[in-house]
Amino acid sequence: MNELLVLDHLTLAYGRGAPAVEGMSLSVKEGELVSFLGPSGCGKSTTMRAIAGLLTPRSGRILLAGEDVTAVPPNKRGVGLVFQSYALFPHLTVFENVAFGLRARKESAAVIRSRVEEMVAAVGLAGFEHRLSTDLSGGQQQRVALARAMAVRPRLLLLDEPLSNLDARLRIEMRAELMRLQREYGITMIYVTHDQGEALALSSRIAVMNRGRIEQLGTPQALYAAPATPFVATFMGFENVFTVDGNQLAAGDGSKLPLVQQPGAGVQALAWRPQAVTLGSGPYSGTVRGASYQGDSVEYLIDSAGGTIKASAAAGSNFIPAGSEVSFDLPLAGAALIPAGAGA
Amino acid sequence: MQFLSRSLLWLVLLFLLGPFVVIVAAGFSAGDTLTFPPQGWSLRWYIKIFTIPEFQHSFVLSVWVGVGATLLALVLGVPVAYAIARYRLPFGETIRTLVSAPLIVPGIIIGLALLRYVVFTLNAPVEITLLLGHTTLLIPYAVRVVSASLDNLRSDIEEAAVLLGRSRLGAFFAVVMPNIRGAILAAFVLSFITSFNQVPVSLFLSGPGVSMLPTQMLWYMEYTYDPSIAALSALLALGAMLMVFLTERLLGLSRYM
């Protein structure tokens, strides 16, 4: 498959300030859906703005289908962007919002009519064409934004946290919708989110970003199974992260637990998901600070010599009330082994 | 309590509208001097004002200057409002304050300055100087009304328009203009009425046969104390009210003030 987008050592900054994104390189293949996953402020939107052409890089290059577009203005790039805020045109109807890009391209009336009808139907808004965009619900506005961006058949579609303003149920529904549209139209997409679940569900590959850099790039399966840095591990749900320090496990706050079994050479850190922590037996002990019932599981916060441990047990198992002493184990078999030298 | 506040309301209304009623009534007088209550009723003064050539000329000049200065103020003011609303400008606050300065500086001073430098030193025709002076006075209105509207308009719709293929300028006309059209119309009406009623600047800027309507009315009154001045004032007030009423009906002028 061809590489549609290449970011080549991009450094992005606002004014003369410190760079928001530094030395970022990435390539996206035709038809892929790559997610940028990272906490707020890590530079996801900044990167999207640069790819769209709304922000000129301080250094580095952007290639689209092999052509250097770093200096090409945004209206000539053929890159679509769905804004987090939707940015619909308030004075226009749904039809005219979706037709906007086609009119700018001076398409014929017949093409405009048929394309708008197709897109409006594809996002499930047939019948709403003549409503003002401001008269729609959040979910419907989101669909209009999507139809508007897709109507001009962009080479690359960028979506900046497109679902974050929707409620949880709608979000899952729209997620499925997006995947269907992506498959149906084969559009290459870059999807920005700070929601790990969303990234895992949607992506061909995920780029986990932290402080203006890509910490790890890989398939959802690879990231979920083998995070390369403690940061990625935390983001992938390995909530108990320890650095290997001789024969001790050191938590982020400096507290320590003895290391029972050596993980082998070249391992910088170990990380456990709450489910991987075994409760009731083991070499460590602590006090249950909180226990919260989640339906099919119970989440525990345990104060130990190694700081707060997050554990989770099946709801059927013995309930351990807050305040009780509990012994636990961090089995090496259930840990993610984070190699030395990768990332921060 | 309710009785008291109601009476107060009527008193205030009487205070505001009373003089207007006096003027309108005085214009319908059959007598030869400006008196109230009028001595008998007639339409002669309302008819007479249309036959006084000085009034005709100065009315035409006032309309031209009003329309011209309003258009100029909008052409200059809308880009200023846009720049203030959309860009983080160096000295942005200073620019904001400077743009409002003509609201604060007494018209007498502006008039005198224009007379001294533009008319006497540059030898510019009085009409052009009037146009310049009024434009200066109206820019704050244009900037303020349009800024308020721009502040309420998301700026990312312009980026959306650009990404859909419009140029920056094209995006402005396609998605910004339609959303501030109401404000621009409101600014137009407000500016025109302000220019039309303007006295201090116009007072300094008149020449042989060239004067704005309010100045002309002042002069007329100095020599002729007849009810025609009341008739003309009533008509002008009526015209202004009609304009405000129509704009209010069409787009809710009060939203922009």
Ligand SMILES: Nc1ncnc2c1ncn2[C@@H]1O[C@H](COP(=O)(O)OP(=O)(O)O)[C@@H](O)[C@H]1O
């Ligand atoms: N318009 C701007 N001017 C200056 N700094 C900005 C601007 N937008 C974002 N930043 C800064 O750039 C960094 C990255 O921001 P952003 O790309 O918006 O993060 P994200 O989308 O991942 O939440 C942040 O530190 C933010 O404060």
Ligand SMILES: [Mg+2]
């Ligand atoms: Mg963002």
